[in-house]
Amino acid sequence: MTPRIVELRQGLLKKNDQIAASLRLRFRDAGLFVVNLVSSPGTGKTLLLERTLSALKARGGRPAALVGDLETDRDAQRLARSGVPVRQIQTHGICHLDADMVARHLDAWNLSSLDVLFIENVGNLVCTSSYDLGESCRVALLSVTEGEDKPLKYPGIYNSADAVVLTKIDLAEICEFDRDAAHTHLFDVRPGVRLIETSAKTGEGMEDWLAFLDDRHQAHRSATAP
Amino acid sequence: MHELSIAQALVQQVSEALEGSVPCRVTWVRLRIGAFSGVATEALAFCFEVVTRDTLLEGSTLEIESIPVAIRCERCQREVELPEAPPLRCPICDTPSAAIVRGKELEVESIEVEDQKIPRMEQH
Ligand SMILES: [Zn+2]
Numbered sequence: 362m363t364p365r366i367v368e369l370r371q372g373l374l375k376k377n378d379q380i381a382a383s384l385r386l387r388f389r390d391a392g393l394f395v396v397n398l399v400s401s402p403g404t405g406k407t408l409l410l411e412r413t414l415s416a417l418k419a420r421g422g423r424p425a426a427l428v429g430d431l432e433t434d435r436d437a438q439r440l441a442r443s444g445v446p447v448r449q450i451q452t453h454g455i456c457h458l459d460a461d462m463v464a465r466h467l468d469a470w471n472l473s474s475l476d477v478l479f480i481e482n483v484g485n486l487v488c489t490s491s492y493d494l495g496e497s498c499r500v501a502l503l504s505v506t507e508g509e510d511k512p513l514k515y516p517g518i519y520n521s522a523d524a525v526v527l528t529k530i531d532l533a534e535i536c537e538f539d540r541d542a543a544h545t546h547l548f549d550v551r552p553g554v555r556l557i558e559t560s561a562k563t564g565e566g567m568e569d570w571l572a573f574l575d576d577r578h579q580a581h582r583s584a585t586a587p
Numbered sequence: 588m589h590e591l592s593i594a595q596a597l598v599q600q601v602s603e604a605l606e607g608s609v610p611c612r613v614t615w616v617r618l619r620i621g622a623f624s625g626v627a628t629e630a631l632a633f634c635f636e637v638v639t640r641d642t643l644l645e646g647s648t649l650e651i652e653s654i655p656v657a658i659r660c661e662r663c664q665r666e667v668e669l670p671e672a673p674p675l676r677c678p679i680c681d682t683p684s685a686a687i688v689r690g691k692e693l694e695v696e697s698i699e700v701e702d703q704k705i706p707r708m709e710q711h
Contacts, residue, residue, distance in 0.1 A: 362611045364614050364615070364700055364701045365699070365700050365701075365702070366697055366698070366699050366700075367604060367605070367697060367698050367699075368696075368697045369600070369601070369604055369695045369696065369697055369698060370694065370695075370696060370697070371600060371694060371695060372693060372694050373593050373596050373597055373618070373694060373695055374593070375596075375600065375601070376596060380636055401702060403645075411682075427707075430688065438644055444678040446624060447702040453590065453591075457589050457613060459592070460637060462608075486590070487625055487627075488592075488625070489588050490625040491624065491625050491626065491693065492589075504689030509659055512673075513673055513710070516623060517623050517624065517625035517691075518625065520623060520675075546673075549674035549675060549676070550673045550674070550675060550685075551675070552675055552676075552683035552684060552685045553683070554685070556639075577661070580623075
């Protein structure tokens with residue numbers, strides 16, 4: 362029997378993209394600015410987020426965080442100390458968050474009472490790049506301890522980032538971190554991307570990072586205003 | 588490894604597309620995967636084997652068309668394909684460009700399906 366051909370022509374992540382699109386509408390209606398934070402494990406993402414949440418709260422903001430983790434709730438517990446609403450998404454071994462997981466964990470929250478939501482993705486630079494979470498802004502982290510060529514190894518995620526935060530710059534000298542090489546490699550995969558140098562430990566660069574968030578938040582507000 | 592989630596999504600999408608049609612089995616699956624899609628094709632092929640067991644897709648051939656990265660070069664005023672990426676730089680004039688026009692695909696293009704004859708019940 363001759364086989365028949367069925368044309369499908371559809372994205373393999375169609376379902377995720379549909380849920381992400383409805384999340385994006387929901388965030389817009391609630392006036393919520395959403396940041397998807399992605400990195401490898403050990404880049405200091407949780408510390409950066411902890412300091413960011415505290416700083417935003419101290420300035421009268423209403424931030425919150427969703428924390429993706431493979432099994433434990435250690436990061437969520439640590440972030441909860443900043444006194445802002447924090448919820449954990451246990452992925453049970455799945456190496457990335459998807460839009461459905463995010464949607465299912467928003468139910469108990471009144472989104473209109475928040476202004477910025479951070480989604481701390483699972484520590485993974487490969488899988489996280491394919492999944493839209495309905496975020497307004499995607500930020501990839503790169504730590505000075507990881508080596509300057511990281512962007513070349515994971516071009517997909519750095520290419521899809523709206524900004525890159527260089528973390529642990531207090532260790533740059535000890536690690537003999539080559540700034541120029543890092544810039545070059547980053548620009549090879551994402552020409553012109555905004556790079557923000559920070560140390561959550563010493564506080565260096567945190568003002569730049571917060572100013573970046575403010576700028577993007579403002580731009581997002583004007584772009585989505587009714 | 589998100590290739591497993593992607594392979595599962597593929598089986599689900601194909602099964603949904605064939606829902607309500609005559610009994611059949613899938614013999615061929617064609618995907619288009621961009622070089623910047625973040626998917627490892629070998630891992631995807633491996634997961635495909637595993638997740639298609641006991642489904643309509645069991646035993647089907649997986650064909651993956653790899654899509655190279657192409658960028659829009661503002662200086663040359665045209666789309667250029669990059670034989671190697673990164674870097675995202677025009678191979679003609681060396682200008683960097685973040686405007687990717689191809690290479691992020693993660694799509695199922697088409698499938699081939701063999702309809703199965705419904706066996707007649709023997710009359711006694
Ligand atoms: Zn050119």
